Amino acid sequence: MTGVHPMWLPDEAFRALGSRRVLVAVGPDAGPVAGTVVAEVAAATARFGGHLVTAPVSVDEVLASDVVLAILGSGGQVGAEPAVQAALEGGFVLGADAPMRSGAFTVERQDGTTVVVAADAAGLLYGLHALVRRGEDAFSGSHQVVRDQPVNGIRMLDHWDNMTVHPVMGQVERGYAGGSIFYTDGRVRDDLSRVARYARLLGSVGIDAVGLNNVNVHATEARLLTDHLDDVARLADVFRPHGIRVFLSASFAAPLTVGGLPTADPLDPAVQDWWASAVRRVYETVPDFGGFVVKADSEGQPGPFAYGRDHADGANLLARALAPFGGTVFWRAFVYDHHQDWRDRSTDRARAAHDHFTPLDGRFDDNVVLQVKYGPMDFQTREPVSPVIAGMPRTRLAVELQVTQEYTGQQQHAVYLGPQWEQILAFRLAEDGRTVGDVAAGLPEGRPAGLVAVSNVGTDEFWTGHPLAQANLYAFARLAWGAHDPLAILDEWAGLTFGDDPAVRAAVHAVLDDSWRTYERYTAPLGVGFMVRPGHHYGPDVDGYEYTAWGTYHFADRDGIGVDRTRATGTGFTGQYAAPWRDVYESVETCPDELLLFFHHVPYTHVLHSGSTVVQHIYDTHADGYDEVVRMASAWEQVRGRVPDALFDRVTQRLAEQERSAREWRDQLRSAFFRRSGIPDATGRTIY
Amino acid sequence: MTGVHPMWLPDEAFRALGSRRVLVAVGPDAGPVAGTVVAEVAAATARFGGHLVTAPVSVDEVLASDVVLAILGSGGQVGAEPAVQAALEGGFVLGADAPMRSGAFTVERQDGTTVVVAADAAGLLYGLHALVRRGEDAFSGSHQVVRDQPVNGIRMLDHWDNMTVHPVMGQVERGYAGGSIFYTDGRVRDDLSRVARYARLLGSVGIDAVGLNNVNVHATEARLLTDHLDDVARLADVFRPHGIRVFLSASFAAPLTVGGLPTADPLDPAVQDWWASAVRRVYETVPDFGGFVVKADSEGQPGPFAYGRDHADGANLLARALAPFGGTVFWRAFVYDHHQDWRDRSTDRARAAHDHFTPLDGRFDDNVVLQVKYGPMDFQTREPVSPVIAGMPRTRLAVELQVTQEYTGQQQHAVYLGPQWEQILAFRLAEDGRTVGDVAAGLPEGRPAGLVAVSNVGTDEFWTGHPLAQANLYAFARLAWGAHDPLAILDEWAGLTFGDDPAVRAAVHAVLDDSWRTYERYTAPLGVGFMVRPGHHYGPDVDGYEYTAWGTYHFADRDGIGVDRTRATGTGFTGQYAAPWRDVYESVETCPDELLLFFHHVPYTHVLHSGSTVVQHIYDTHADGYDEVVRMASAWEQVRGRVPDALFDRVTQRLAEQERSAREWRDQLRSAFFRRSGIPDATGRTIY
Structure with missing residues (x-):
């Protein structure tokens, strides 16, 4: 474990708290999460000369503390009760005006004492870390009040980890940071100390659920559910003290492949019994098991279609097995024809999820969450928001984001995705003003679910390959909690990770603030996606996916480019939107420039709202994007000596690769579209 | 071993010989190859009711035999001497008018006795199989004389087999027929019985050398030379009785990586000593070891450039270590810049081998053979002949062909390469009329070497994945021996493999005769290559290699296509030819149509010698090529029930895949060039 980067929890972040007198009033039986709070304070105070008080104390002792951390209420916290009462008497605890949701906490400061009160242990843990994030500010001034609770009940990270190294996809599918921190050589690691570090990091920013294995469930991983339950329990034991429940990706064919039944038909009683038994055994071993993540009838994974059943039949099968134990099924809506004939222009992959799932709205059980990718395609740099999100009011919908940078630079490129995600979550779906984030949260009166994302960590010493990609993991968690401003989140992350050096913060902002749009500029003009090398998805290949079975086309010819998805003359995809x-x-007149080619096929000479033509826009943005990468690298150079050398060097190396790659993107796309269009760059820059 | 296909040596092929009285006069100490002759005759006569006589015999017994197989001369064949003398007395043995080269033999028939006399055991083995190939015809008529000897002394198959499964390239690099027959789990197989079958098959058609491991030498395989010599000896023991010597691919960096020296500089005495010692140990274990195959300073393999030395320094280093033992170095001329900048049009990969090697002509030791790929690029379906072949008169040159169908359908497509190879070998290099085949053979007064090819076999039950790809292995060996007519070779192969059914022969011809040109039609128009999926090289991708570092471009834009390699306005590659x-x-007026785009960039509207335009040629040939595949599949359907079901089914499945793939090639290329050119197909056929 030596040399593993601490991410946003370096020891130094605990100085302000750790140098003070801290009373933690949770009682001896408050459970493992409360134990984590105590342990965090104990470690911090031991390191920085402060003092931890946990035993039952007098009011005087409470008032003598710099910090009080307490769980509100009487149940189970006998020892804490007097302290909490004292705090309440002190007048600086939020009144019990409403039942607090799990994870809520309050911080208040008066008369020299900072108090964090929470409804439960998880809330106290989150309050503790809110205090840590504020540093010295938490102990100055007065009457500062923070009342915070998560907007989303589900704040989940999926891990596309395989137990063995897949011959094509590697150990972590779409992972760019080394091997799996969970598995080695086909089994759960003996030493889970790194997983414990990871759990602590996730708990500190409010993640409350993790999927433990790849949604493409291979043979070995299918047996996590059966033969390897003890190992699942060991992982659950590591995550539990941080308020995190574990989920397994399940294979819909498990009754056949693992159970030996002749069918996996969801309406077959033997299949139902098999799942009921399997789930019961899981809960006997992991009492707080979260449930399943399922990719069914998608990209070759088995599903209910084989039996003439639909996705509701499939999801409810698992849901009913889980319901007695409080478990949940995350059923992915990423379903489309991946054997499409490119010659057939009537089939539109963008339509697929809406076509498949909206007819099923209302048929899913309460403990089914439909997990919908943010866009209709597949985690591209730029897509419109998926029309499924507005289209299933009677279904719990979790929105799925991708922290791992599959199509966004693979953690070789510095791409801070916070602005993309915030733009998605804030997107107003319809005329009533409800946003994507509202639907996920079940606001104002929907059915709450939350956010899910694919994690980006691995055995790399910096966890994420590119050290600055840690910011994406942090930002996802904070957005899932309910924070809004991606640049403020980035600033918060930089302060925790690098300390208070203004030059470093400035460099981090200079590199990352606009990096998603920069990446878009040199890779994905005007809503065109998938111009990447097939298979691994890194680097430019204009026609790489053009004649394939994946449904990912742009139809660029000598005259124009784009996909006509209009109702008037195209695939009709626009009709799936409210x-x-x-x-x-529907109209080229009103369609935003950044999505023009997603919805319309236009001539290269089409004039954008920006005043530029399509082809000149391609020429300009690719040149500009590369120039910005050069500027980013130059900004980073300013922090030499101000951050640890190993981290500086890693980021510097990655920026060099980003510059090389951005130059390829620039030159290849400029050449390819010049060769097709024959239209010169109006600025006269070189086209090779 | 049950179920492994016999290729061209089914038992039935031995009926004519095996049903007769056969005298084999080689003597008891004639060595392992002579032992193979005896064993073959023994097995055949036992199976078909004939009779084998090997002991010293009287002249009467000789004259009573149907067949006499004898080695000419007195040395070591004491027992045979009377028989041979008798045969000579009978007048039907070739007079000793010239020293016979190894591998030569004579067949003559007179007075009811067929006599094969050879200069050595290998010649007798080849004579035996010549007899087998003639079947009953060898025993009818009279005064038939065959005098045959190999045109090429080197008739070699390289095996790009890895001992372990490479994560990207698999176990057999560019292998399409399963795993390696030599290796499993990182070592030589315990059971070499399949290798023995293979050695027998190769020996029967005159192959006399095999390279045992991939020219890209990975860490495990580098130790064949040192730690695994006993295993190499086991393989040599299996090949030896069939007249075949074994070679190893060696890593030029072995003194560093295996030997622990600080350098691999060919001029360093310690490096020279290391190679001398290593080679001495090899010959202590394998006394008839053939030598090394070396890929140096090529595609990332180590070589002499790292030390400021040239290829002659490198090759001679190994040659001098091998010379005392009679070993040979095969030094590959496949050297080019594989990190080329596609923006740089001054670099031309086609020039590379000539630029690198012709200045070194005359500097290579006598036991160095420069192994030159037939074309200047890389085993494409159509290339001009490499100008290196005519360019190094003072160097022994072996021409390298590729039996494994890397760029020619990967043994999914039925592509008989005999016509391509014959066209290459018969190509007249210069005004003196000398052909490629002449240079390889050292004719009329050059320095003899021979032909080398990359094998196409693996653990597949049919050896080659596609059963009809066996014909390519057979044809390479027969062409290397000196046979000329590829269709006659195919007929010979079909007769041995399938027997005398005229319907089967007709179908084999209908499928294979024109299959190389058919494959060219639907994949590689007018000398354009590399329009394949990068990496695996299967299936169409017009721009797949266009913007890469591999030097493989066609520069297709909206106006035209092709590479200007003229002296007048291009890379000057034409100047490398005599x-x-x-x-x-140099001139579009005289350049053959089939190579036009290899040498010239022309408009799509350029009119070919054929009268068609470039773009209409692309449209037509891709459509015609697909139609021919449909016809091939239909022709094969006629042999249902006439060949074994498993073989019929395998070929049928492959033809279905060929049809599917050819349709993709047709439609993608037609669409891609229509999208670029905007010129409709004059015939009005659908373009998607």
Whole structure:
């Protein structure tokens, strides 16, 4: 474990708390999460000369503390009760005006004492870390009040980890940071100390669920559910003290492949019994098991279609096995024809999820969450928001984001995705003003679910390959909690990770603030996606996916480019949107420039709202994007000597690769579109 | 071993010989190859009711035999001497008018006795199989004389087999027929019985050398030379009775990586000593070891450039270690910049081998053979002949062909390469009329070497994945021996493999005769290569290699396509050819259509010698090529029930895949060039 980077929890972040007198009032039986709070304070105070008080104490002792951390209420916290009462009497605890949701906490400061009160141990843990994030500010001034609770009940990270190294996809599918921290050589690691570090990091930013294995469930991993339950329990034991429940990706064919039944038909009683038994055994071993993540009838994974059943039949099968134990099924909506004939222009992959799932709205059980990728395609740099999100009001919907940078630079490129995610979550789906984030949270009166993302960590010493990609993991968690401003989140992350050096913060902002749009500029013009090398998805290949079975086309010819998805003349995809978007996207006059080629096939000479033509836009943005990468590398150079050398060097190496790659993107796309269009770059820059 | 296909040596092929009285006069100490002759005859006569006589015999017994197989001369064949003398007395043995080269033999028939006399055991083995190939015809008529000897002394198959499964390239690099027959789990197989079958098959058609491991030498395989010599000896023991010597691919860096020296500089005495010692140990274990195959300073393999030395320094280093033992170095001329900048149009990969090697002509030791790929690029379906072949008169040159179908359908497509190879070998290099085949053979007064090819076999039950790909292995060996007519070779192969059913022969011809040109039609128009998926090289991708570092471009834009390699306005590659080709290729007026785009960039509207335009040629040939595949599949359907079901089914499945793939090639290329050119197909056929 020596040399593993601490991410946003370096020891130094605990100085302000650790140098003070801290009373933690949770009682001896408050459970493992409360134990984590005590242990965090104990470690911090031991390191920085402060003092931890946990035993039952007098009011005087409470008032003599610099910090009080307490769980509100009487149940189970006998020892804490007097202290909490004292705190309440002190007047600086939030009144019990409403039942607090799990994870809520309050911080208040008066008369020299900072108090964190929470409804439960998880809330106290989150309050502790909120205090840590504020540093010395938490102990100055007065009457500062923070009342915070998560907007989303589900704040989940999926891990596409395989137990063995897949011959094509590696150990972590779409992982760019080394091997799996969970598995080695086909089994769960003996030494889970790194997983414990990871759990602590996730708990500190409010993640409350993790999927433990790849949604493409291979043979070995299918047996996590049966033969390897003890190992699942060991992982659950590591995550539990940080308020995190574990989930397994399950194979819909498990009754056949693992159970030896002749069918996996969801309506077959023997299949139902098999799942019921399997789930019961899981809960006997892991009492707080979260449930399943399922990719069914998608990209070759088995599913209910084989038996003439639909996705509701499939999801409810598992849901009913889980329901007695409080478990949940995350059923992915990423379903489309991946054997499409490119010659057939009537099939549109963008339509697929909406076509498959909206007819099923209302048929899913309460403990089914439909997990919908943010866009209709597949985690591209730029897509419109998926029309499924607005289209299933009677279904719990979790929105799925991708922290791992599959199509966004693979953690070789510095791409801070916070601004993309915030733009998605803030997108107003319809005329009533409800946003994507509202649907996920079940606001104002929907059915709450939350956010899910694919994690980006591995055995790399910096966890994420590119050290600055840690910011994406942090930002996802904070956005899932309910924070809004991606640049403020980035600033918070930089302060925790690098300390208070203004030059470093400035460099981090200079590199990352606009990096998603920069990446878009040199890779994905005007909503065109998938111009990447097939298979691994890194680097440019204009026609790489053009004649394939994956449904990912741009139809660029000598005259123009783009996919006509209009109702008038195209695939009709625009009709899946509610007003106003069904009309906004339908017309080239109103369609936003950044999505123009997603919805329309236009000539290269088409004039954008920006005043540029399509082809000149391609020429300009690719040149500009590369120039910005050069500027990013130059900004980073300013922090030499101000961050640890190993981290500086790693980021510097990655920026060099980003510059090389951005130059390829620039030159290849400029050449390819010049060769097709024959239209010169109006600025006269070199086209090779 | 049950179920492994016998290729061209089914038991039935031995009926004519095996049903007769056969005298084999080689003597008891004639060595392992002579032992193979005896064993073959023994097995055949036992199976088909004939009779084998090997002991010293009287002249009467000789004259009573149907067949006499004898080694000419007195040395070591005491027992045979009377028989041979008798045969000579009978007048039907070739007179000793010239020293016979190894591998030569004579067949003569007179007075009811068929006699095969050879100069050595290998010649007798080849004579035996010549007899087998003739079947009953060898025993009818009279005064038939065959005098046969190999045109090439070197008739070699390289095996790109890895001992372990490479994560990207698999166990057999560019292998399409399963795993390695030599290795499993990082070592030589315990059971070499399949290798023995293979050695027998190769020996029967005159192959006399095999390279045992991949020219890209990985860490495990580098130790064949040292730690695994006993295993190499086991393989040599299996090949030896069939007249075949074994070679190892060696890593030029072995003194560093295996030997622990600080350098691999060929001029360093310690490096020279290391190689001398290593080679001495090899010959202590394998006294008839053939030598080394070396890929140096090529595609990342180590070589002499690292020390400021050239390829002659490198090759001679190994040659001098091998010389005392009669060993040979095969030094590959496949050297080019594989980190080329596609933006740089001054670099031309086609020039590379000539630029690197012709200045070294005359500097290579006598036991160095420069192994030159037939074309200047890399085993494409159509390339001009490499100008290196005519360019190094003072160097022994072996021409390298590729039996494994890397760029020619990967043994999914039925592509008989005999016509391509014959066209290459018969190509007249210069105005003196000398052909490629002449240079390899050292004719009329050059320095003899021979032909080398990459094998196409693996653990597949049919050896080659596609059963009809066996014909390519057979054809290479027969062409290397000196046979000329590829269709006659195919007929010979079909007769041995399938017997005398005229319907089967007709179908084999209908499928294979024109299959190389058919494959060219639907994949590689007018000398354009590399329009394949990068990495695995299967299936169409017009721009797949266009913007890469591999030097493989066609520069197709909206106006035209092709590479200008002229002296006048291009890379000057035409200048590497001798007259008349330097002028024939230089001019669009004289350049053959099939190589036009290899040498010239022309508009899509350019009119070919055929009368068609370039773009219409692309449209037509891709459509025609697909139609021919449909016809091939239909022809094969006629042999249902006439060949074993498993073989019929395998070929049928492959033809279905060929049809599917050819349709993709047709439609993708037609679409891609229509999208670029905007010129419709004059025939009005659908373009998607």
